[in-house]
Amino acid sequence: NAGVTQTPKFRILKIGQSMTLQCAQDMNHNYMYWYRQDPGMGLKLIYYSVGAGITDKGEVPNGYNVSRSTTEDFPLRLELAAPSQTSVYFCASIHRDRGGFEQFFGPGTRLTVL
């Protein structure tokens, strides 16, 4: 298994541009999550999904959108990039119904908005 994969690894955006951060997992996990991590801080939850077609907001959803059309993919969309969205973004997944307790994290996407 490749686990949780994220693309791109790095990206620089100008203010007002938009982009989609890709996340995919091949473990047939039903729950998926997007976190952001600002320098020196812990991770904060942006959005999560409990299955295909179902998404919900986390702690810091403003400025982001998500979709979950398949079990494998959970893209995160930034519509109008702002400097405050400069951060490292992590995607994670877990299979809740199988008694799963371990979240598997991707390697992260480092985003800079100038």
Next chain:
Amino acid sequence: DAKTTQPNSMESNEEEPVHLPCNHSTISGTDYIHWYRQLPSQGPEYVIHGLTSNVNNRMASLAIAEDRKSSTLILHRATLRDAAVYYCILRDVSGANNLFFGTGTRLTVIP
């Protein structure tokens, strides 16, 4: 969500045991105690979790106080590879499995 309190940083000599403390005085009966760690420039990785009893796995041991208001992650022999930020997290089993990360403890291992 119940909060945890951890020291900002700790140091250990290589090949010595490390005890990383965590206070969670507002823990509820359905909260599991999870530990994750984050190596430099990587995503977090699961270390161990428990509810009431002490737990051991290949990476570490988790000692949970009898009143569950505190816990300690024990690395039996620190290696340079264990240098990371360690997060103590409470997970409500009835929720959506969301993890609420604090700022964690940065462990430095001295050769």
